[in-house]
Amino acid sequence: MGKISLEVNGRKVEKEASDNTLLSTFLREHLQLTGTHIGCDTSQCGACVVNVDGNSLKSCTALAADVNGSKVTTIEGLETNGKMHPMQEAFKKLHGLQCGFCTPGMVMSAVDLLQKNKKPSDTEIRDWLEGNICRCTGYQNIVAAVKEAATKM
Amino acid sequence: MKDFNYHSAKDSKEASKLASSSSAFLAGGMTTIPSMKLGLATYKDLIDIKNIKKLSGIKVSGKSVTIGAATKHVEVSNSKDVKKAIPSLSSLAEGIGDPQVRNRGTIGGSIANNDPSADYPSACIALNATIHTNERKIEAVKFFKGMFETALKKGELIEAIEFQIPEKSSYQKHPNPASRYAIVGVYVAKHKGDVNVAVTGAKSCVYNDKEMSKALSGNFSSSSIDGMDLDSSEMNTDMHASAEFRASLVVTQAKKAVDAC
Numbered sequence: 001m002g003k004i005s006l007e008v009n010g011r012k013v014e015k016e017a018s019d020n021t022l023l024s025t026f027l028r029e030h031l032q033l034t035g036t037h038i039g040c041d042t043s044q045c046g047a048c049v050v051n052v053d054g055n056s057l058k059s060c061t062a063l064a065a066d067v068n069g070s071k072v073t074t075i076e077g078l079e080t081n082g083k084m085h086p087m088q089e090a091f092k093k094l095h096g097l098q099c100g101f102c103t104p105g106m107v108m109s110a111v112d113l114l115q116k117n118k119k120p121s122d123t124e125i126r127d128w129l130e131g132n133i134c135r136c137t138g139y140q141n142i143v144a145a146v147k148e149a150a151t152k153m
Numbered sequence: 154m155k156d157f158n159y160h161s162a163k164d165s166k167e168a169s170k171l172a173s174s175s176s177a178f179l180a181g182g183m184t185t186i187p188s189m190k191l192g193l194a195t196y197k198d199l200i201d202i203k204n205i206k207k208l209s210g211i212k213v214s215g216k217s218v219t220i221g222a223a224t225k226h227v228e229v230s231n232s233k234d235v236k237k238a239i240p241s242l243s244s245l246a247e248g249i250g251d252p253q254v255r256n257r258g259t260i261g262g263s264i265a266n267n268d269p270s271a272d273y274p275s276a277c278i279a280l281n282a283t284i285h286t287n288e289r290k291i292e293a294v295k296f297f298k299g300m301f302e303t304a305l306k307k308g309e310l311i312e313a314i315e316f317q318i319p320e321k322s323s324y325q326k327h328p329n330p331a332s333r334y335a336i337v338g339v340y341v342a343k344h345k346g347d348v349n350v351a352v353t354g355a356k357s358c359v360y361n362d363k364e365m366s367k368a369l370s371g372n373f374s375s376s377s378i379d380g381m382d383l384d385s386s387e388m389n390t391d392m393h394a395s396a397e398f399r400a401s402l403v404v405t406q407a408k409k410a411v412d413a414c
Contacts, residue, residue, distance in 0.1 A: 002159070019159035019199075022186075042187050044331070046253065055227075055256045061186045062257065065159040066179070066201060109253070130333070131251025 004064045008033070009077025017064050023057075024048045026064035027074060035075040035104050039133075046132030049105035050074045056112035058131070075104035078111070086152035087111050087145070096145035098136035106132045110146045114153050120146070154190045161201040165208075165287040165310050171200045172308035178202050180223050180262035183254055208261070208312060213238050216318055219285075222261025222311040226250075229260060239280065241322040241340070245272050248326065250333050261311040264296070267303050267358065269389070270334040274359035275324065278351035279340035280316040287312055300357040319344050321414040325406040326354075329393055336394050337402040341410035343373055350407055355388050355399045365407055375408040 004021070005014045008031060015030045027033045027050065036059055039047035043061040050059045051073040078085035087107050090096065097103045106129065113120055113128040120128065125146045126139070134142060159179075162168035168178065176198035179185055188194040202208060208223035213234045220229060229235055229246035236243040249255055249263075249272055263273040264284070276282070277293035284291040287310045296304050305311070319342040326338035335354035342349045348369040350362040368377045385400035394402070 018156055020154045020156045022154075041190065043183070043254070046251070049253060056253050057256050058253045061182060063159060063179075063182070063186070063199075065161075066182065066203075112252070128252055131253050 024059040047105040090145040090149040180259040181257040183258040226255035275340040275351040275353040279342040323410040323413040325409040339406035375411040
């Protein structure tokens with residue numbers, strides 16, 4: 001048991017958590033930020049991707065204790081004043097989702113890509129999203145959405 | 154996942170002092186955490202070594218590239234120094250897992266785990282690496298002992314991996330399309346005098362293929378190993394590939410690697 005202090009979506013939080021608490025569990029159960037999804041729980045599917053100190057990671061494979069003191073951004077932290085982030089807007093506009101389960105991780109991963117590569121090619125987008133699995137869309141519209149967002153970010 | 158005590162060590166000394174028969178060192182956690190979640194491993198204590206400054210970073214000298222054990226895959230793949238000195242090592246790092254895995258996973262973790270399909274062990278063998286621990290220096294050929302088994306003793310911590318810069322080298326892998334682990338990966342490195350052909354994914358542990366090494370040391374051309382019929386009796390068979398297919402893939406990937414050198 002230890003104290004976990006994080007800055008989550010711009011807000012400082014401090015909670016007691018057992019040492020085996022995963023970051024995904026901490027976000028969902030301790031902070032009620034259920035936008036971060038848990039799909040496979042074995043770090044394959046990418047539904048749990050969040051941003052920690054400027055890099056995307058799979059929150060189901062990181063201990064909360066291990067990222068103690070970090071700045072975390074989850075899908076809930078992307079909007080500004082009720083306005084969707086350009087990546088969320090692009091996914092909505094281009095139908096980059098169907099059931100939506102993978103979408104939070106997909107969006108968080110794609111935002112990280114555009115922060116590192118402002119104009120990615122189709123291949124670069126597909127390579128980057130390798131760790132995010134979608135069982136509905138066939139990825140075409142996801143790639144199109146990321147390209148669209150790249151023109152707006 | 155069963156509960157444990159999390160410790161963050163400040164230096165190697167503290168890390169090895171905390172180590173016991175029921176502890177594990179935690180670096181990126183890309184294997185440790187999933188194994189613990191699945192109940193395949195349980196520990197009383199996890200000793201985080203990521204915050205030990207000495208364990209991160211890349212140094213290039215005239216003859217070698219030394220990478221700190223807690224250096225992440227993304228740092229190796231993005232390093233201009235590595236790209237210049239040993240481009241094949243940089244592209245190997247770029248091909249591990251996915252971006253999120255590369256943002257967390259470390260080189261020391263990869264070789265300490267010694268997964269039979271991991272990429273880095275082949276680089277260690279091909280590039281005549283020396284594994285520096287807090288106690289000694291171990292040659293790569295003596296480090297990888299068997300499936301998930303290394304020469305490391307309990308509480309012994311890898312601090313850095315020193316790779317010898319080759320004249321030419323290339324790593325070619327046939328990845329599992331889902332996990333990106335190597336179904337077969339072959340790292341060919343031409344040093345002054347001899348050629349190493351390190352193979353991962355094919356057997357229970359990484360190895361240097363002596364037959365191909367010999368042929369390529371004599372004549373460094375893919376034609377010298379073309380059609381080579383490797384013994385598949387010790388090769389892995391699973392749902393992804395049969396032993397015979399793996400034997401054939403080893404030659405194919407080795408030829409590709411030589412051609413790419």
